[in-house]
Amino acid sequence: MRIYPTMELQDGRCVTLDKGRLDAAMIWHVDPIETARSFAAAGAEWMHLTDFDAIEGRDTNAELVEQIIRAAEIPVQLGGGIRSRENVERWIDKGVGRVVVGTLAARDPHLVKELAAHYPDQIVLAVDVWRGQVMTEGWRNPSAFTPEAFLEAFADVPLAAVIVTDIDSDMEDLEAQLGLMSGLAASSRTPVIASGVVRTVDDISRLAYIHNISGALVGRALFRKTLDLSEALNVATRAHEPVAQLQ
Template sequence: MMIYPTIEIQHGRCVSLEKGRLDEATIWHVDPVETAHGFAVAGAEWMHLTDFDAVEGRDENSALVEEIIRAAGIPVQLGGGFRSRESVERWIDKGAGRIVIGTMAAHNPALVRELAEHHPDQIVLAVDVWRGQVMTEGWRTSSALTPDSFISAFGDTPFAGIIITDIDSDMDEVDAQLGLIAGLAAHARSQVIASGVVRSIDDIARLTYVPNISGALVGRALFRKAVDLGEALAVAQPGPEPVAEFQ
């Protein structure tokens, strides 16, 4: 299973959100570029980056995002505010390894299918769930779509992955979140990346046993030092198969 150490930025700073509330961010006093490079040094193969200002239509972090992409030393999976073909292709040209699309997939699924087919292994579908509905516009607008119908509507679209986030669950409701994500993963045609469910190393170990989950975003737990990235990467690797001893 792939661990995606995660940075979320707002006004040039590393932050974490509580239940997707953009106006109630926890600020982490670390350098985003140094932090991203540290992920590579620890052995990560990918990282995830979300620009919350881009979600709200502001372009103030573009230079910082470009610097992270250049300096990280590993591919960057980038999310935040993608609403057009031009914005997606512009950031692919700037070196983003993958682009995460949510709102545009709800509003213009045909375009997103086309982008996924034209950019194989570079388009990721984001499915953000609140009280059983898919949320759009940076988790602020409830759509009429249920997550299972939303995922099913894309059929065999060749996404690089599907990130599923249960926004509604409280920080301690890991079992509820795992239940939602595992249920959706069972029917998804693409590999699922779990978001918002890792509070401890034990959560990573549990995820490795859930079918069709290929990865997990880990952000807040790293900044809180509740999870060590090196240990998380080791736990996520498949162990050796048991070998029977013959007498």
């Protein structure tokens, strides 16, 4: 299983959100570029980057995002406000490894299917779930899709991955969260990256044994230091190693 250390940007700063509330972001006083470099130094093979300003329709972080792409030393999976063909093509031309689309997929699924065919293994579908519905527009508006129907609509599309986010991830019932991930992973023909369910290294161990979970986004736990990235990477790598049987 692959760990994607995750950085979220707002007004040029690293932030984390509580249940997707853009108006109540927790600000972390760290340098975004140096933080991206630290992900690579710890051994990460990819990083995930979300631009919250782009979700709001502003390009104030665009230059910083480009700097991170150049400086990270590992491929960047970029999401946030990418809602047109031009935006997808722009960021791929700028060097991102993958582009994440959610609202665009709900609005214009045919375009996303076309883009995925043109850029195989570079388009990622975001399935952001709140109380059984797929949310769009930065988690603010419910779509007409259930997560199961959304996945089925893209079942035969050559996507790089599907990111499933449990927006209500602060609820105490971890079993319910893992149940959501497990159910959606089982119904997806594309490998699933789990988001919003990792707080400690034990959560990674549990995710690693869910069928079709190929990775996990880990952000807030890293910034809060409830999880060490090197340890997380080690646990994810060793999860399925064969264990010698005692004679």
